[in-house]
Amino acid sequence: MTAAMLYAFAALTRPSPAPSTVPGANIFTSAFILSIGIWAPVLMAFVIGVLPNPRGRYDTLIKQIAFFTNLIVLFILFVAYNQFQNFLPTLQYEENRQWLPAIGAAYHLGVDGPGILMLMLSALVGIISVLASTGIRTRVRSYFALLLLAQSCVTGAIAAHDLFVLVLFWSAATVPLALLILGWGGPRRDAAAWRLVGYWGAGTVALVLAVAGIYVATGGTSFDMEVVLKAPLGARAEVIIGLALVIAAATRLPLFPLHGWVRDVYSDAPIGVVVVVASSASRLGAYVLLRVLVAGEPDGAKLLAPLIAGLAAITVVYAAIAALRSSDIRHAAANLALVPCGVTALGLAALTPLSIAGSVLSLFAGGMASALVVSVFATLSDRAQTRNAMVLTGLAARMPKLAWLTVLAGLGVLGVPLMASFTANEMTFFGAFRTQPVGAFAV
Numbered sequence: 001m002t003a004a005m006l007y008a009f010a011a012l013t014r015p016s017p018a019p020s021t022v023p024g025a026n027i028f029t030s031a032f033i034l035s036i037g038i039w040a041p042v043l044m045a046f047v048i049g050v051l052p053n054p055r056g057r058y059d060t061l062i063k064q065i066a067f068f069t070n071l072i073v074l075f076i077l078f079v080a081y082n083q084f085q086n087f088l089p090t091l092q093y094e095e096n097r098q099w100l101p102a103i104g105a106a107y108h109l110g111v112d113g114p115g116i117l118m119l120m121l122s123a124l125v126g127i128i129s130v131l132a133s134t135g136i137r138t139r140v141r142s143y144f145a146l147l148l149l150a151q152s153c154v155t156g157a158i159a160a161h162d163l164f165v166l167v168l169f170w171s172a173a174t175v176p177l178a179l180l181i182l183g184w185g186g187p188r189r190d191a192a193a194w195r196l197v198g199y200w201g202a203g204t205v206a207l208v209l210a211v212a213g214i215y216v217a218t219g220g221t222s223f224d225m226e227v228v229l230k231a232p233l234g235a236r237a238e239v240i241i242g243l244a245l246v247i248a249a250a251t252r253l254p255l256f257p258l259h260g261w262v263r264d265v266y267s268d269a270p271i272g273v274v275v276v277v278a279s280s281a282s283r284l285g286a287y288v289l290l291r292v293l294v295a296g297e298p299d300g301a302k303l304l305a306p307l308i309a310g311l312a313a314i315t316v317v318y319a320a321i322a323a324l325r326s327s328d329i330r331h332a333a334a335n336l337a338l339v340p341c342g343v344t345a346l347g348l349a350a351l352t353p354l355s356i357a358g359s360v361l362s363l364f365a366g367g368m369a370s371a372l373v374v375s376v377f378a379t380l381s382d383r384a385q386t387r388n389a390m391v392l393t394g395l396a397a398r399m400p401k402l403a404w405l406t407v408l409a410g411l412g413v414l415g416v417p418l419m420a421s422f423t424a425n426e427m428t429f430f431g432a433f434r435t436q437p438v439g440a441f442a443v
Contacts (some may be wrong), residue, residue, distance in 0.1 A: 033080050094161075106224060124368070185269050199260060210241045246294055252370055294351065312343070350434070
């Protein structure tokens with residue numbers, strides 16, 4: 001029920017258009033808000049790592065530390081979200097400090113509208129992932145330390161406004177997530193972990209090549225997005241760089257045919273890890289497309305739009321067919337979780353203000369819906385001790401709360417009315433029909 005309550009909360013909250021009149025506005029005016037969100041989990045992961053825990057004596061304390069760390073980060077980011085000024089054209093909560101001046105890399109953080117929404121998704125998912133991990137009984141200290149590190153990497157990738165820093169956080173997120181799957185996953189955890197490393201590693205290579213291309217094409221003096229994404233590159237260079245960005249995003253979001261890691265990871269990863277991967281971690285793919293390709297490479301985005309729309313349409317159609325044909329409920333949930341990914345990508349491909357706004361909302365609503373559907377089906381299979389859909393028929397009377405949560409998860413993924421994903425889908429479709437009618441119709 002906690003996940004459902006948080007999902008309902010996500011559907012109702014919006015940033016204030018007039019932060020100066022909001023109760024509690026300007027509580028946090030420090031330029032260190034984003035750094036707190038990134039490095040507080042790292043600090044507490046270190047504390048958990050060095051905390052003595054003979055024979056699991058302090059397992060409960062470790063879980064409480066992880067929970068309250070995420071709760072504090074959520075509170076800070078919620079206040080920042082509440083006092084966020086929608087109509088400012090500049091970055092907010094910005095930090096910019098020299099780091100590697102020889103190559104032009106800086107510790108540059110900042111968020112705009114999509115960024116603050118993604119930060120809220122990451123913070124909410126952090127709470128849910130800890131609550132979903134209360135059943136962990138072995139090597140508790142290592143598990144929660146790695147979970148906090150993974151959440152920190154995701155937050156850092158969202159807040160980064162320097163391409164060098166973005167690549168570091170993007171690639172670093174793979175390590176703790178793969179170790180969590182390898183150490184606490186199901187029977188096929190080895191295959192799941194290595195598939196995640198393989199696909200996400202390939203995506204990281206593509207992102208590195210794209211960033212290197214941007215860096216060289218703009219003179220090789222800065223990685224700052226404010227500088228390099230405003231420099232003209234030419235249509236040919238933008239298409240080549242854009243293709244690398246699409247590959248990077250398609251492995252992470254994911255999109256067909258680079259979705260090969262999804263079924264194994266969503267089926268065999270621990271529930272708390274699945275929540276992170278299915279929501280905030282995977283949405284980094286679409287976020288990078290939005291932040292770098294759509295915003296910074298307009299010619300490349302226009303030329304690659306039909307390709308992205310086609311991949312989005314194929315992903316949604318494939319996911320629907322595969323989910324219907326699957327008798328394993330965790331495999332079905334993994335396929336259903338791909339549907340919001342396709343909708344988000346379609347909105348970015350359409351390149352209209354309405355579709356992009358819908359895609360941004362889909363980052364949040366679709367991320368929550370995907371996390372909910374995979375976690376609910378994983379919980380159901382664990383409690384019933386089976387994944388066979390035919391065996392699970394008739395369990396609603398015995399598990400009424402879980403049954404209603406399952407219905408809510410399915411409705412959220414499909415985007416029915418009264419769900420936040422419905423608004424996102426409608427905005428995306430209406431915006432996409434103007435420029436990508438075939439892709440919009442297929443989705």
